[in-house]
Amino acid sequence: MQIDFHHATTYVAARLAGFEPEDAQIVAYAAQYVDDATSSGTVHFDNKAMYARISTAHRMIDKRNAETLANHLVWVPFHFLPGNGGLPAGENPDGRFIEKIICTPDSPIARDMVRQTIVEKDKPYGLHRLGVAMHVYADTWAHQGFAGLLHPVNEVEKAEELGNSGGFKKKLSSVLNNFLDDAIPPLGHGRALVFPDMPFLKWRYRNYHGAEIVRDNTDLFCEAANALCMAMQRFIAGDADADVPGLGDRDRQTIEDLFRTTTKEDGDKRHDAWLKAIKSGKFSFGPEIVEYAGKGKGSWKEAALGTNFDLPVHAYREEFLTSNWKRFHDAVLAHRFHVIHDLLPSYGICAA
Structure with missing residues (x-):
């Protein structure tokens, strides 16, 4: 999934779940920022304070993608959550261990991940962690059948569009099947x-x-x-098992129509179309203005660290501790620790 879903659709789902606009903005920004937080390392301040952050994504052309540990710590917990074959803890899918690692939509592992996010909702970074979890949860549908590591399990052959599902360029299928197959490593859905x-x-x-x-x-x-809407309704209720309605029929149809008719290959252009739909009042919560700046002016990072990100030492301000940027990074640390050290081992999966 790209920015049109991870930011705009997540915002819509959050508003329809019952979040106020300000909180929905935080959840949606955090969901998209999982794809944009590609830097890691320690931030140094002029009062000798320090803050260590991790990356939640690598660009597809990145030497770190050839490093097994880097894949396990980024792609596995944040983009290709292992699905255990859709089976509950204590059971194993047929075949080799790799079958446990393949991403599965709405798996028991994914639901347990969401459950823990709800259990710890009152943390200062609770909304940010919800956004992170919504990114990972949504990706279990888009990334199903693939795994977040270099392995032949990610082989793809004879990929092609069916019918005229939106004017997607058929030549891309030809390029994929005839020229790039051996050039692209079998990582995630790269092929x-x-x-x-x-x-x-x-x-x-x-x-x-x-x-x-x-x-x-x-x-x-x-x-x-x-x-996602149901998960966020349960988050608001503070009950991971609450009986919730999910999307209403009218809004669900509007979402489907936008998916089917917004056929630009460029995710940013589809994102623009979604923001215009939100601004024009297409959804039952009425017209609203939603924006996203992943870097530079107006970004969470700028608000936390200032305009010059390349400084070796940053001026420290007390509000850094409560900044959205820091809380996002607090959230991803908590999320990764839980997934790698608690959740996956409970399903017999040792990822890192």
């Missing part, structure tokens, strides 16, 4: 390029078992949007 991320696309491919997989991304993304 499927952006096929899993296009909300309007119907497509098929053959997986590493040789089985034909057919996907309607719109149906999958609608399921994800409804699941």
Whole structure:
């Protein structure tokens, strides 16, 4: 998934779940920032204070993608949550251990991840952690069938668009199948390029078992949007088992229509279309202005550290401790620790 879903759709789902606009903005920003927080290391301040942050994403062309530990600590907990074959703790899917690592939509592991986010909702970074969890949860639909490590399990053959699902360029299939197959490492859905991320696309491919997989991304993304809304309704209720309604029929149809008819390949252009739909009052919560700046002017990072990010030492301000940027990084540390050290081991998975 790209910024149109992780930011705009998440914002819509948060508002429809019952969050006020300011809190929905935090959740949606954090959800998208998981894709944009590619830097790690220690921030030094002029009063000798320090803050260590981790990255939650690597660009696809990044030497760290060839490092096994880096993959386990980034792609596994934040983008390709292992699914254990959709089975509960104590049970194992057929086949080798790698089958436990493959991402599975709405798996018991994913639900347990959301549950822990609700249990710890009162932390200062509770909303930010919810946004992180919503990114990971949504990706279990888009990234299903792939794993967040270098492995033949991520092989893709004969990927192609089905019908005219939105004007997606068929030449991309040709490039993928004829030229790039051996050039792209089998990490995540790298060998499927952006096929899993296009909300309007119907497509098929053959997986590493040789089985034909057919996907309607719109149906999958609608399921994800409804699941996010329900998860956030439970977060507001403070009850991970609450009986909640999810999306209303009218809003769900509006979401589906936007997925199907917004057919630009560029995620930023689809994001713009979503922001215009929100501003024009397409949804039942009425017209609202929503913005996102992942870096530079207006970003969380600028608000926390100032305009010059490259300084070796930053001026310390007391408000840094309560900044959205710090709370986001606090949240991703808490999320990663729980997933790697508590959640996955309870399913018999040792990831790092």
